[in-house]
Amino acid sequence: MLAAIGVMTAIAVVVGVVLGWSAIRLKVEGNPLAEKIDAILPQTQCGQCGYPGCKPYAAAIAAGDADINQCPPGGEDGVKKLAELLGVEVKPLDETHGTPKPKSVAVIDEQTCIGCTLCIQACPVDAIVGAAKQMHTIVAAECTGCELCLPPCPVDCISMIPVACDLPHWKWKPPVFTLKLVA
Amino acid sequence: MSRELFKFNGGIHPPQHKAESTQRPIHPAPVPHRLIVSLRQHIGNPAKPVVAVGERVLKGQMIAAAEGTISSAVHAPSSGTITAIDMQTVPHASGLPDLCVTLDTDGRDEWIARAPLDHLQLSPADLRAQLRNMGLVGLGGAVFPTATKLDPGKSVKVPTLILNGAECEPWITCDDILMRQYAAEVLQGVSVMRYMLDSDVVLVGIEDNKPEAIAAMQLAAATLPFAVEIVTVPTLYPGGGAKQLTRTLTGIENPSGSRSTDVGIQVFNVGTAYALYRAVFHGEPLISRLVTVTGFVLRPQNFEVLIGTPMQELVQLAGERDGATGLLMGGPMMGVPMPRTDVPVVKATNCILVKSDELFPPLPRALPCIRCARCADACPADLQPQELFRFAKSDDFGRAQEYHLFDCIECGCCSYVCPSHIPLVDFYRYAKSEIWAREKEKIAADQARERHEFRLFRHTREKTEKADKLAARAQAQRAERAVSNPPAELATATSASTDPEADAKKALIAAAIARAQAKKADAAPKNTDNLSAHTQQEIAEIEARRATIRAAAHQPLEQEKNP
Numbered sequence: 022m023l024a025a026i027g028v029m030t031a032i033a034v035v036v037g038v039v040l041g042w043s044a045i046r047l048k049v050e051g052n053p054l055a056e057k058i059d060a061i062l063p064q065t066q067c068g069q070c071g072y073p074g075c076k077p078y079a080a081a082i083a084a085g086d087a088d089i090n091q092c093p094p095g096g097e098d099g100v101k102k103l104a105e106l107l108g109v110e111v112k113p114l115d116e117t118h119g120t121p122k123p124k125s126v127a128v129i130d131e132q133t134c135i136g137c138t139l140c141i142q143a144c145p146v147d148a149i150v151g152a153a154k155q156m157h158t159i160v161a162a163e164c165t166g167c168e169l170c171l172p173p174c175p176v177d178c179i180s181m182i183p184v185a186c187d188l189p190h191w192k193w194k195p196p197v198f199t200l201k202l203v204a
Numbered sequence: 205m206s207r208e209l210f211k212f213n214g215g216i217h218p219p220q221h222k223a224e225s226t227q228r229p230i231h232p233a234p235v236p237h238r239l240i241v242s243l244r245q246h247i248g249n250p251a252k253p254v255v256a257v258g259e260r261v262l263k264g265q266m267i268a269a270a271e272g273t274i275s276s277a278v279h280a281p282s283s284g285t286i287t288a289i290d291m292q293t294v295p296h297a298s299g300l301p302d303l304c305v306t307l308d309t310d311g312r313d314e315w316i317a318r319a320p321l322d323h324l325q326l327s328p329a330d331l332r333a334q335l336r337n338m339g340l341v342g343l344g345g346a347v348f349p350t351a352t353k354l355d356p357g358k359s360v361k362v363p364t365l366i367l368n369g370a371e372c373e374p375w376i377t378c379d380d381i382l383m384r385q386y387a388a389e390v391l392q393g394v395s396v397m398r399y400m401l402d403s404d405v406v407l408v409g410i411e412d413n414k415p416e417a418i419a420a421m422q423l424a425a426a427t428l429p430f431a432v433e434i435v436t437v438p439t440l441y442p443g444g445g446a447k448q449l450t451r452t453l454t455g456i457e458n459p460s461g462s463r464s465t466d467v468g469i470q471v472f473n474v475g476t477a478y479a480l481y482r483a484v485f486h487g488e489p490l491i492s493r494l495v496t497v498t499g500f501v502l503r504p505q506n507f508e509v510l511i512g513t514p515m516q517e518l519v520q521l522a523g524e525r526d527g528a529t530g531l532l533m534g535g536p537m538m539g540v541p542m543p544r545t546d547v548p549v550v551k552a553t554n555c556i557l558v559k560s561d562e563l564f565p566p567l568p569r570a571l572p573c574i575r576c577a578r579c580a581d582a583c584p585a586d587l588q589p590q591e592l593f594r595f596a597k598s599d600d601f602g603r604a605q606e607y608h609l610f611d612c613i614e615c616g617c618c619s620y621v622c623p624s625h626i627p628l629v630d631f632y633r634y635a636k637s638e639i640w641a642r643e644k645e646k647i648a649a650d651q652a653r654e655r656h657e658f659r660l661f662r663h664t665r666e667k668t669e670k671a672d673k674l675a676a677r678a679q680a681q682r683a684e685r686a687v688s689n690p691p692a693e694l695a696t697a698t699s700a701s702t703d704p705e706a707d708a709k710k711a712l713i714a715a716a717i718a719r720a721q722a723k724k725a726d727a728a729p730k731n732t733d734n735l736s737a738h739t740q741q742e743i744a745e746i747e748a749r750r751a752t753i754r755a756a757a758h759q760p761l762e763q764e765k766n767p
Contacts, residue, residue: 064649066656074656146655165652188244190644191298192637195597196630 067167239512248274299543344473370444373535393477
């Protein structure tokens with residue numbers, strides 16, 4: 022009887038020490054789930070989900086505070102991937118957060134721009150070049166099409182231009198594979 | 205002497221249709237009135253225009269320079285005037301426009317000064333740079349810049365040099381006819397390749413359906429100072445694929461995802477060797493190539509064509525027939541349908557195949573896959589096409605990549621043997637382009653994430669820097685004051701507190717009060733002494749007026765009082 026209790030206690034102590042040690046030494050920094058979710062999100066940093074960027078939204082999904090269908094730029098495909106990662110049901114995009122749009126880039130009408138720098142401060146990826154009272158312009162390659170520069174512009178000189186498909190970005194269409202109707 | 209040959213998996217025997225276009229000798233196509241030269245004729249970065257609209261150029265003058273590591277220059281195919289540098293429809297399955305240089309020819313066909321390259325005197329790097337500026341690219345179909353392929357890299361040498369004259373695709377005969385007529389020149393080009401790659405063994409693989417070409421090449425090889433083995437390989441599609449020919453000739457199989465130079469082999473098309481000969485021994489850049497015009501035309505034959513010639517003109521030269529249903533660039537197995545008939549010839553155009561319903565009846569409607577695995581039997585890349593099809597169709601691209609989708613050479617054997625007539629290759633092309641697009645998106649997303657995170661980091665840094673600066677300034681002021689007003693004096697003036705921190709603060713407050721009083725004293729009017737009685741009275745009157753106005757301003761207005 023005593024021996025059994027002793028053995029059990031000894032095991033408990035050993036296991037406790039091992040677990041305690043590993044909890045400290047093998048601790049994973051950050052939230053690995055949030056990082057995985059962040060890797061799926063499109064990184065437009067548009068804030069349409071209601072969070073100030075993709076990373077906070079990823080953290081909110083990981084914490085269970087946000088749903089997986091709040092990201093319009095990610096589209097249905099993004100929802101599908103998130104559902105797969107989290108092992109939950111796929112659901113349609115939440116329309117209250119906006120609808121998916123074709124990929125666009127912001128273009129500044131340089132004739133109208135007054136050089137107020139408000140758009141530069143709004144751009145989440147520093148894709149706008151310019152200085153106070155100097156013309157601003159957008160680095161198209163860096164623009165994520167988040168539209169965050171549109172509301173602060175006092176002269177409405179920024180417009181969103183959908184990206185036209187050029188040769189290097191052209192994709193083969195999925196072949197139409199129609200089956201013959203028998204009945 | 206016969207060499208031991210090896211077999212690759214699968215392959216098919218489609219009808220050859222080679223005889224149609226080999227009956228006539230090479231015919232130089234006339235210079236067209238207008239040449240449209242695409243600037244994206246090779247793998248890698250498109251060439252950058254170096255001419256302006258309205259400029260007169262000579263035949264062989266560089267009109268666009270190579271840009272970046274993998275790129276190639278583009279030259280004027282004839283003399284004339286540049287009339288446009290704009291977007292034009294190019295021979296591509298998409299039918300999308302791309303940047304082209306339009307050249308209106310003057311008919312004089314006036315060459316720029318040409319000088320042969322002394323390849324034995326030039327350093328290999330210089331020679332490669334020259335070839336890059338001469339616009340040399342692989343003419344077998346992949347149009348990879350030749351200069352890059354002629355770089356043995358770290359391995360210093362490439363022991364085995366293979367010349368690809370197999371030309372396995374049905375209908376196409378441009379390599380066949382080139383070897384028949386220019387065997388010696390082709391082998392001169394090979395000698396340059398051999399010199400640059402320091403190769404020990406040179407093999408020329410030719411399919412056994414080209415006996416004349418084999419004979420001509422053997423004859424020419426006998427006169428060379430080095431050994432060239434002309435190897436007859438069995439006719440089996442796609443035996444002319446670089447990987448398949450390597451396997452047939454050497455038994456070596458490229459590991460998935462590796463380059464042929466990793467196993468000490470480099471493969472060039474015979475057309476490339478001929479272009480290299482023209483460049484090195486005649487100083488001519490790549491401005492023309494052989495093109496087979498065949499299919500539904502009156503006189504199928506091979507033309508020597510200037511790059512940029514509209515395909516329609518070649519079809520007319522070969523005798524247009526009523527009932528043609530479109531053009532394929534390339535052969536029936538791997539060719540791509542042309543969006544229009546007037547698209548220009550590019551460096552990759554080896555064949556223009558005119559289609560008709562009779563020659564190429566439309567495929568019957570596709571039926572479901574019955575998983576008979578005939579495609580797997582035919583696949584020369586040892587893939588499982590039925591599985592790739594399943595994954596590509598359901599957009600399961602990750603699984604498709606696990607099944608080595610990117611080892612598919614799109615030869616079309618699987619589609620050819622499919623009893624359900626499923627356009628399998630179209631599915632693989634779709635899956636590949638979709639995967640590439642997603643990779644590009646992923647790269648863009650990573651970049652955006654990085655930039656966003658840097659922005660956040662920058663904001664916090666700016667905030668802390670600002671706070672630090674303010675603190676440092678306050679500290680400096682404090683120290684300055686401590687020096688000018690010794691703390692001992694202040695301490696005795698206030699109290700005998702022992703806390704130096706509190707003392708310093710008190711001292712600061714005292715100093716601030718003193719400063720404020722001094723300021724007040726400064727602001728007070730100073731010229732009010734010794735005034736005359738009259739001036740004093742005036743001042744008093746003004747002050748009184750001011751007081752009444754001030755009082756009135758504080759009173760609500762009449763109408764406000766009684767609304």
